[in-house]
Amino acid sequence: MNVVVMGGGAAGFLAAITCAEAKTGGRVVILEKGSKVLAKVRVSGGGRCNVTHACFEPALLAQSYPRGGRALLGPFHYFQPRDIVEWFKARGVALKTEPDGRIFPTTDKSETIVNALTHAAKEAGVAVRAGIAVASVARAASSRFVITLNSGETISCDRLLLATGSGPQGYELARGLGHAIEQPVASLFTFNISDARLKDLAGISVPLAQLKIEETKLKQTGPMLITHWGLSGPAVLKLSAWGARTLHALGYRARLRVNWLGISAEEAARQIGSFKASNPKKLIVASCPFDLPRRLWERLVTAAGLEPNRAWANLSKVEAERLKDQLTGGTYDISGKSPFKEEFVTCGGVNLGEVDFKTMESKLCPGLYFAGEILDIDGVTGGFNFQSAWTTGWLAGRAMAAPLR
Numbered sequence: 051m052n053v054v055v056m057g058g059g060a061a062g063f064l065a066a067i068t069c070a071e072a073k074t075g076g077r078v079v080i081l082e083k084g085s086k087v088l089a090k091v092r093v094s095g096g097g098r099c100n101v102t103h104a105c106f107e108p109a110l111l112a113q114s115y116p117r118g119g120r121a122l123l124g125p126f127h128y129f130q131p132r133d134i135v136e137w138f139k140a141r142g143v144a145l146k147t148e149p150d151g152r153i154f155p156t157t158d159k160s161e162t163i164v165n166a167l168t169h170a171a172k173e174a175g176v177a178v179r180a181g182i183a184v185a186s187v188a189r190a191a192s193s194r195f196v197i198t199l200n201s202g203e204t205i206s207c208d209r210l211l212l213a214t215g216s217g218p219q220g221y222e223l224a225r226g227l228g229h230a231i232e233q234p235v236a237s238l239f240t241f242n243i244s245d246a247r248l249k250d251l252a253g254i255s256v257p258l259a260q261l262k263i264e265e266t267k268l269k270q271t272g273p274m275l276i277t278h279w280g281l282s283g284p285a286v287l288k289l290s291a292w293g294a295r296t297l298h299a300l301g302y303r304a305r306l307r308v309n310w311l312g313i314s315a316e317e318a319a320r321q322i323g324s325f326k327a328s329n330p331k332k333l334i335v336a337s338c339p340f341d342l343p344r345r346l347w348e349r350l351v352t353a354a355g356l357e358p359n360r361a362w363a364n365l366s367k368v369e370a371e372r373l374k375d376q377l378t379g380g381t382y383d384i385s386g387k388s389p390f391k392e393e394f395v396t397c398g399g400v401n402l403g404e405v406d407f408k409t410m411e412s413k414l415c416p417g418l419y420f421a422g423e424i425l426d427i428d429g430v431t432g433g434f435n436f437q438s439a440w441t442t443g444w445l446a447g448r449a450m451a452a453p454l455r
């Protein structure tokens with residue numbers, strides 16, 4: 051029995067290794083279109099590779115996937131973050147958990163992960179062919195797949211795994227074999243915002259911002275970072291993931307309401323009132339009642355229309371209201387998106403209803419399997435995207451090693 055894995059990324063490698071390690075006697079080949087395998091692993095996590103996330107409860111883990119969480123719930127009972135940590139450990143790679151739950155190799159080098167995967171593939175006898183251009187895939191009458199390369203060479207196999215990530219050819223091949231593709235659109239991006247309140251404040255962050263996209267139900271809470279182009283940080287990235295489809299439909303132009311304090315407007319008003327009462331002589335611009343970076347506070351005070359020499363005692367009711375509004379409900383116009391340099395993914399892909407998540411086999415085309423980002427699955431940032439590639443790759447690899455029916 052021969053197995054071909056199309057795509058030498060995280061999902062394809064784990065699948066091929068798992069299948070070959072089962073030693074069922076068949077040949078396992080990875081066909082990779084690029085000149086090098088595991089290209090995304092190499093650049094992932096800012097060159098450190100955020101392998102997975104320290105979340106070991108399947109139901110909780112599944113909640114980190116704006117698309118695909120429900121389908122992954124079962125698979126996470128078979129192969130979850132604990133399993134991939136063990137998998138690498140068994141192959142000599144030590145991993146460490148950072149305070150926010152992200153898991154990296156202790157070397158802080160993605161090369162460590164690339165080397166472990168390529169070494170394990172070699173040990174298991176997986177044949178890796180890079181720089182391969184596939185012209186077509188057809189299903190022969192014998193139920194075998196016939197893969198024709200651009201060079202004219204043909205390769206036939208009993209089982210075929212499509213693990214081509216978000217590459218368009220993978221979607222086309224899946225479509226050609228009968229599958230529906232949910233429209234691919236970007237997920238995990240930062241917001242481009244040009245606003246005087248943010249100008250020259252790049253690098254400033256707040257620990258708990260509350261964000262809302264006006265005229266939608268999209269909301270998110272968490273740390274936020276001001277960048278040269280607008281806003282980023284966990285709250286923005288999560289909002290972009292959960293809102294990927296809505297924001298795409300809006301052409302990435304929307305109005306973002308920002309609460310910089312993470313407390314209610316009423317509570318902010320109360321704290322402004324009591325600070326005013328106990329610090330009447332202090333200048334407003336120079337004394338902030340909240341745990342907010344000084345330069346950001348100065349900008350918000352200016353945006354509320356307060357002069358720089360105004361003392362707290364002279365803050366009128368209307369001005370206090372304006373200040374509270376800037377702090378807890380200012381609006382910012384999103385004019386576009388930028389990729390988050392450490393991690394970005396595509397949502398959309400092979401329709402999940404057409405795949406058996408016990409085996410990752412197609413329900414429409416026996417012998418065809420899917421794993422990784424080609425599926426309509428994507429996670430928030432933090433190692434969740436690789437985890438879905440490991441989990442689906444492992445399941446597919448195990449199933450492809452089973453004897454032919």
Ligand SMILES: Cc1cc2nc3c(=O)[nH]c(=O)nc-3n(C[C@H](O)[C@H](O)[C@H](O)COP(=O)(O)OP(=O)(O)OC[C@H]3O[C@@H](n4cnc5c(N)ncnc54)[C@H](O)[C@@H]3O)c2cc1C
Pocket residue numbers: 056057058059060061062081082083084087088089090091093094095096099100101102182184213214215216217219220391392393394395421422423424432433434435436437439
């Ligand atoms: C810059 C960046 C950083 C990231 N960092 C992280 C991170 O730290 N943690 C995390 O969890 N996620 C991260 N991600 C997301 C993560 O890389 C992907 O979710 C993951 O790589 C998906 O794995 P995959 O094997 O499905 O697809 P890929 O890794 O995309 O692999 C697919 C492979 O298939 C090949 N291919 C495509 N078409 C064909 C074809 N027709 N024939 C043969 N081969 C083909 C491609 O060349 C590629 O090598 C990052 C993404 C980016 C872009």
